[in-house]
Amino acid sequence: MLKPRLVLSACLNLERTRYDGKLVENPVAIKLRNFCDVISVCPEISIGLLVPREKIILYKDSKKIKAVEIFTGKDFTEKLISFSKEIIRSFPEIEGFFLKSKSPSCGVSHKTKTYKDIEGKYLYEKSQGIFAKQILKAFPLLPVVDEEIIKNKDELENFLIRIFALRRLRELKEKAKDKRDIISFHKKAYHLLMSYDPLSLREVERFLFSKDITFKESLKKYEDYFKRTLARPFSRGKQINVILHILENFSKHLGEKEKARIFDFIESYKRKKIVLGRIIRELKSLLQEKEQTFSEFYLELYPGELDGLF
Ligand code: SF4
Numbered sequence: 001m002l003k004p005r006l007v008l009s010a011c012l013n014l015e016r017t018r019y020d021g022k023l024v025e026n027p028v029a030i031k032l033r034n035f036c037d038v039i040s041v042c043p044e045i046s047i048g049l050l051v052p053r054e055k056i057i058l059y060k061d062s063k064k065i066k067a068v069e070i071f072t073g074k075d076f077t078e079k080l081i082s083f084s085k086e087i088i089r090s091f092p093e094i095e096g097f098f099l100k101s102k103s104p105s106c107g108v109s110h111k112t113k114t115y116k117d118i119e120g121k122y123l124y125e126k127s128q129g130i131f132a133k134q135i136l137k138a139f140p141l142l143p144v145v146d147e148e149i150i151k152n153k154d155e156l157e158n159f160l161i162r163i164f165a166l167r168r169l170r171e172l173k174e175k176a177k178d179k180r181d182i183i184s185f186h187k188k189a190y191h192l193l194m195s196y197d198p199l200s201l202r203e204v205e206r207f208l209f210s211k212d213i214t215f216k217e218s219l220k221k222y223e224d225y226f227k228r229t230l231a232r233p234f235s236r237g238k239q240i241n242v243i244l245h246i247l248e249n250f251s252k253h254l255g256e257k258e259k260a261r262i263f264d265f266i267e268s269y270k271r272k273k274i275v276l277g278r279i280i281r282e283l284k285s286l287l288q289e290k291e292q293t294f295s296e297f298y299l300e301l302y303p304g305e306l307d308g309l310f
Contacts, residue, residue, distance in 0.1 A: 001167075004036050006037065009099045010041060010045065012029035017044070027150070081130060096144070104129050154234055154236065154275075156309065162230050188295055196229050198238070281304065
């Protein structure tokens with residue numbers, strides 16, 4: 001499969017950029033390096049800080065949250081914000097962000113401690129890092145996560161599905177020559193999109209087949225539609241509905257035993273014993289056995305080698 005472009009916190013890319021020079025070994029980040037084109041970023045090193053350095057903490061003064069050096073209170077907020085804006089402008093097209101959790105710069109998941117004092121003794125709240133906030137603001141339709149995601153299988157799988165799907169979208173944008181290319185892409189993306197938002201399929205078909213919209217406008221609209229749809233919540237219920245829909249389409253080619261096999265997998269998926277990728281691979285091999293394969297992104301959500309992450 002094509003490699004998505006992934007922005008990775010430099011310390012998750014096995015670079016010694018942390019304030020204490022320690023190595024961070026995150027199994028997901030390490031594995032993803034083989035399947036993605038990684039852009040490694042350390043906001044703190046990029047604004048001129050060294051290793052080792054004093055720790056930076058988030059501190060809430062009377063007006064706002066700042067990133068300051070612990071004990072001295074030296075303020076790096078503005079430098080971090082302007083670095084973030086500058087690097088955001090310089091990025092090529094990106095499919096996702098995988099950042100370090102709990103960091104005053106990179107933390108995404110509201111786990112970064114914010115203190116009432118510059119010595120970091122009294123907790124004010126938990127929030128997001130300065131760099132992460134700018135990324136979330138600039139890329140509202142892209143998957144932006146931090147390493148906390150490894151604790152939740154559905155969130156991790158959703159992240160993988162989205163970055164590989166967005167990579168396909170980039171390929172469409174680079175290669176499409178006319179509306180037929182968008183329509184043929186859409187046919188392959190059909191069940192994937194249905195698994196995020198079945199109702200959205202009506203919206204896309206209205207503009208995709210309209211003669212009043214030019215190819216360029218269609219491509220722009222399709223990109224926005226595709227990204228918005230994949231940004232909808234991931235749920236096991238919606239995924240099961242799509243699998244049942246596919247099973248129904250192929251029902252006459254499948255025997256009772258084979259259907260029962262898939263239903264067993266669906267049951268395990270419902271009970272959170274397996275992830276979606278496991279059922280999809282089973283479904284795909286069953287359809288292959290029956291010579292009923294169809295070219296669909298839904299049957300190739302992410303590389304099988306990433307199954308080991310779950
Ligand atoms: S968490 Fe972010 S700022 Fe801190 S060392 Fe890692 S990449 Fe650099």
